[in-house]
Amino acid sequence: MRIATWNINSIRHRLALLRRVVRALDPDVLCLQETKVEDGLFPEAACRAMGFDHLVFHGQKAYHGVAVLSRIPIAAHEILSWGGNSDARHVMATLDTGLEIHNVYVPAGGDVPDPETNPKFAHKLRFLEEITAWFAERTVPTAGAVLVGDLNIAPLEHDVWSHKQLLDVVSHTSVEVAKLGRLQRTQAWVDAVRRFVPADRKLYSWWSYRARDWAASDRGRRLDHVWVTPTLTSAVVAAAAERRVRGWTRASDHVPVWVDFAPGPA
């Protein structure tokens, strides 16, 4: 079973690219962020035509929005909200196997890493505190859980092109990394992708649109993550961030990240 996550940056603008990604990666479950579409306008038929018979989408006009596209039946889902507003940033889908999937889009946090002067950064920190408190009270399901999404934080030194130059840049500051660490410890979440790409090797999932040549400058960050609860760790047999997708026509600034699970009991 393959689970993928991708910040698509407008699902309606990128339906052709979505088809191409689905053909190339053939995920069983694809979690999208920044769909940027309200539920009434979600391209449901197009997703079904790609083989995803089971859909959960939770969006709003213009901003944010998360969706779970699945070939595996979804038994239940829940819309969750953190940070003091009703932003569409977290949906939980429980597969009929009992596996719980959390699709999360953490606020970007603006430009200035100071919660006193930048309300967007304050909102990001509050979102992280609230989701952390919720997971801390929650029991890990028997079948395990997966947390994926655009977490908008690159926690490790080699999750960014220059650790030194990004220490004061939102997404890599110590306060954000510490908060992400607290979230990770709530259910002892394991960073599944870094099990396959060691921490001393550069790994990115996002490259800014603003670079003249994103591939040549290669100033990327790993903002998109796949975490699994401990009992699932040994079932994860492969993982990757699909760098090549950044070069495809009409690319998102984020690329898909995926994890493969071995069949059968973990």
Place this chain on the structure above:
DNA sequence: ATGGTCGGTGTCCGA
């Protein structure tokens, strides 16, 4: 040291 580009929406905002 600065500005660079997107998408959705509307004459800018958020990323």
